[in-house]
Amino acid sequence: MKAIFVDMGETLVKFTPRYYEAVTNAIREKGFDVDEREVFRALMQQLGNHHFPHPEVGGLSNIDFRDLFYRLGLVANDKVIKDLESRSYLSNKYELFDDAIPFLEEVKKMRLKVILVSNATSSIHKIIRELNLIKYLDGVVASCDLGVMKPHPKIFYYAKRIAGGDGIHIGDVYEIDVVGARRAFLKAILLDRFNYYPEIKENKVNNLLQAAKLIKEMLNY
Structure with a gap:
């Protein structure tokens, strides 16, 4: 991994x-x-x-x-x-979740690469710089650059190539993140902060600190 x-x-x-x-x-x-x-x-x-x-x-x-x-x-x-x-529904107001940096630091302690895989406009590059996420990332795979979106497996295959191997994907949308990752033969964790997927029981967490703990369990860390 x-x-x-x-x-x-x-x-x-x-x-x-x-x-x-x-x-x-x-x-x-x-x-x-x-x-x-x-x-x-x-x-x-x-x-x-x-x-x-x-x-x-x-x-x-x-x-x-x-x-x-x-x-x-x-x-x-x-x-x-x-x-x-005719309307735009994208917001220009953003901030990090409180558990984002602690999660990324935990992943780094596990000596794992962190690859951002996102459906996003070109503003993604500005956002990760402004929020100082860039120092935690080993790669950024964005739909605006690749021309393909999750859940298409190609975006995950590209991320795997950057990482140099397999990994675990974490995202908040089952139909996009979990389904897409599985299509690329990756394990996936669903981040369900608001319990919008009550029917999903396996590999689901409510916050990123729980995700870090689950990753350790999945990797026998």
């Missing part, structure tokens, strides 16, 4: 508002009473089917709101859909 592969957004870095929170708020503005957890699950199920960035977004794909509404059991007219799809 050579490395730990780790997601950035909502794993190491908290965005305010979170992507799905911004989407939830926009839908509510249109008069729909939606549950935030249900929006998260429906949105991530949709994004789990996206493998390539949209050329106008630069590293990420667009939300198909008609499909999202279908998944939520809602019906909206073309005007509502068009307006929702």
Whole structure:
């Protein structure tokens, strides 16, 4: 085992508002009473089917709101859909989670490489510099640079090549992080900070300190 592969957004870095929170708020503005957890699950199920960035977004794909509404059991007219799809839901306000640096330091003590594997725009490079994450990283694999997104296994194969071998991937979205890692024959840990995946029981943690402990158990460290 050579490395730990780790997601950035909502794993190491908290965005305010979170992507799905911004989407939830926009839908509510249109008069729909939606549950935030249900929006998260429906949105991530949709994004789990996206493998390539949209050329106008630069590293990420667009939300198909008609499909999202279908998944939520809602019906909206073309005007509502068009307006929702014209908006940006990315936040420019971000900070590290309190457990991010302690987690990275624990991984380094295990003498494992840390490779960031993220679906992100080119702003990822600015973010990791500003938050001083760069000193903990042995590589950055971003969809904006590679032209392919998780859960496509290619992004993980590229990360494995940088690491020089296999590893364990940690991320907050089952459909993207866990499914994608397994497609590349990697072990995966789901970081479920808000219990949005109650049905998942195996290799799931609520914070990164639990993740560090689980990694040690998985590696018999």
